[in-house]
Amino acid sequence: MTKLILSTGNIVSGGPSIIRKPGAYRSNLELTNSLRSNFLAAQEEAQQQHQQLHGDDIADNNNVNNNDTSNGHGVHIDDDDTDANGTRGRPPASAWTAEEDGVLYVPRIDWSMAGLQEEPAQYDITAKLFFLPTDAPVSDRARYAREALDLVLKELRVPAVDLLIVSFPGMSFDGDCEWEADKINSRQGNDEDEIATWHAAIEGLYDAGLAKRIGLAEFGSEKLARFLKRVRVRPKVNQINLKNCCNVPPPLAQLAKEQGIELLVHSDCTDILPKGTLRELLGQGLGGAGILADTETGKGGLQGDLTPQWVVKYTAVVRDRGVIENKGYFAGAGLDGA
């Protein structure tokens, strides 16, 4: 079993992946687009370093072959330019990823560049942890949570986050009418798993002072009421995704008010990184990063079954200026050896 940690770096000034596309769940696209562009950037950098070390024959080659100037940047790859690793012109994975203690970082993370510009107290830092649908036992989630939060704290160089929101698989807040959404929601997810996760994985982070407030996402009124009865540390926040955001189901609004729970808006997709999407991102196909072996030939990279386990989205907003200084994602995935 090998573990993969994918990262986007700071996407906030990183270009178009931040733009909302009408009609789509944003976070889903934002995550995949920004992972893809971070992989490309890392590969490009590796290629440049390679060229500097080994002469610029590849660059010459590209200049000759790429009269098409529609794309002034990005990685130019000649399909027939196959190198020793068979990765069709991509730099070898080892050039832009890093393996440490059985974990493969895609791309490699330069921690010396981590941190925020000002004192941690100046920021409002939010992390949202998505537990993805896996076959793994719920007991693994404590480990996922710890891994995810540790990466965020390390990336931002802060001792704690101000708010940690937890998103469970299989939940949604959909429906033409939000009343209906509230009803449907009541039967979604798995109460027992969620409460067990909260006890084992989240309350501890709160107790340890690593998350100053903890919250949920996508809990309708009935589910939330059941949840509140059984947890020791109560959520302070419930994030909901309302298509027409002006119709909060009245029972939920009521409950939140009574219980002092803040209702925040989000536009994330619960299943933020489906298995197929991850395979495409890392695969040998067009736009893939070339980390995984070709499914047909079994060549060119890591073999085995890759399962996304969790995603954490983090944002650091300068408190009294409303400026987002850092926003990014980490994703954790497990690889079952072939």
Added chain:
Amino acid sequence: MGLLALGTALDWPEAKKQAHLVRSWGIRQLLEIWNKAKGKERDAMLWGDEVEYLVVIYSKDDPKVLLSLRQADILEALANDKTIGKEGCTPTLPDGSNDEAHYSYRLNQPFPVFHPEFGRFMLEATPGKPWGIDFKELLKVEPNMKLRRCIAKDHMLPNEYPITLTTFPRLGSPGVFTEPFYPVSGPKLRSQFVPDEIANPHIRFPTLAANIRSRRGRKVQVNVPVYRDVETPWPWKDPTVNYDLHQWPEDDDVRNGAAPDNFIHMDAMAFGMGSCCLQITFQAKNLTEGRQMYDQLSPLGPILLALTAATPIYKGFLADTDVRWNQISRAVDDRTPEELGEKPLQNDRWRIPKSRYASNSTYISEDRRLRPEYLDPDLVIDESIKQQLLDGGMDDRLATHFAHLFIRDPIVIFSEDLKELDLNKTDHFENIQSTNWQHMRFKPPPADNSIGWRVEFRPMEIQITDFENAAFAVFMVLITRVILSFDLNFYIPIGKVDENMETAHARDAVLTRKFHFRRNLFPAVRASRGSSSGSSTPTGTASRPPSPVGPVEDEYRLMSVNEIINGTAYAKAFSQQQRQEDNNHVPEDDEFPGLIPLVESYLDSVNVDVVTRCELETYLDLIRKRASGELWTTAKWIRHFVGCHPDYKKDSVVSERITKDLVEAVVRIGQCEAKGKGFGELYGPGGEVPDFERLMGRHR
């Protein structure tokens, strides 16, 4: 309007002799504050809005509406009574509901600040303390604007109303349009249309008007093209111009061609400076961020001017333009014939292409994305002042900016201020700075350095309701946060911003015109390693340099306001105009994201509670639909109101009766808004305000 110190104001010939002294003391004061404040850091995001009102006298049974000249009395009443919550000021929430908690909040607000304005029929109100960036606080803006209006109304006579039309439709028309009435052709303005008493009587204001006229050597010429309707005589000769006045030398102006055919002719500062606008001032975290905001907001100026267009009537006639900007520009244009290029330079130092009131001529950031090609190659500056600033430690770009502002003479000088230079004040600096009315203003901290570097966004026209005014104010605040968070790049050559400013004047420019706008707001290449960009908090100078640069002309293209505000995809889908097909030609890789989608992306990335997000959404929706044409601009609505009025004879004349009914509608809208029960009663066929839903949709 700046500082209202009392003293002996110099007439122009005397003031002119002291101009150099004031400039040189002003520069020393600027350097003093520069050295004191250039290192200021981490100032909070604070901001303020300024709302300006006309005070009208209206009663249902009186066929005339008039401008009230009781500004001084009203301000005195406001100064003497700072109680909030008198009868009539019904507390309301943005959603139209009332509640106790909100009522007490409202009572605990700091008292708004009311200011005099140039026009004696005007009033300006600002919040009692600056706003922050907490999103919930953004929702307090609208109730606070309503509170201000309500308090103002409470200190007026029962038949006086503060209304937010940009201009009074019949200002300067023959007959009576003020209360009390004064005859025209006074010694200060020498206007044949408005009396001297139209201006605030504080010595600063008549002196300002008189010295502008005197420096210029003739009266100001504010000529607006008349709207040609089917029955408008053509060529059209302004029937209100009197060619037979012989009281002042300036009465010759019209005989010398000051009033050309097909233009509404106006001849006094009051026609421009008597306009109401909506201005927003932002405090930056430091000097660098202030300069970045100044530059990045600058190209947005003409877009927001077109979008807030609200000025289709002058002096009783429909104009062929929709906004106030050029009229103000001409109303304070103090350039001499030599400076204007009408005569060879003999006494004056240079030709000056723009009025003191005009679109920006400089970019001031040291941002590496600012290409030299964006700057005005013919910028007029005072080289010796620039050298003085450079010697004082200021960088080249900012020194250039101030050396450009300081090509102007101070207009109003008080002899008491010339006794000695006080470096603990900024009065001489402000004298020049605050009479450079560009569409952005870069404001150094005050002499005591108690607040930060600020940027003022000045082009927007005032809207009829506080809902709309709050919507535009909040939108601009959010745009600044988006610019800083995403490190957006709006640069286009500054000459193109000038061009856009002219374009914004066209009738219904929002739907019928296109504007130069930058295609790609983002850096061309992403930072190579994700974490490494953690070090590049948007600070302008920290921005990555542009990767291989192509021709500047390829960086921007023509876009509709709809495309700029809503993005290419929305413009393709929802354009209300025949120009729709134009957008369909935009290739996918040249699609523009749109300012509102960018604001939404920003809001998606921060924690906002459900109620706040919904309220912000109504603001964004208003702006979205104004830009797309789904809703009308104020100018279009007023134009339509006039066009459909039974008293309108399709001859461009806006009669007293039409004016009264228009003002009545506006007063009615204001009363309805003040009640806080929404605009429901104003809508629909048989509704009390014609076509109100075309202006407002179903908002509120």
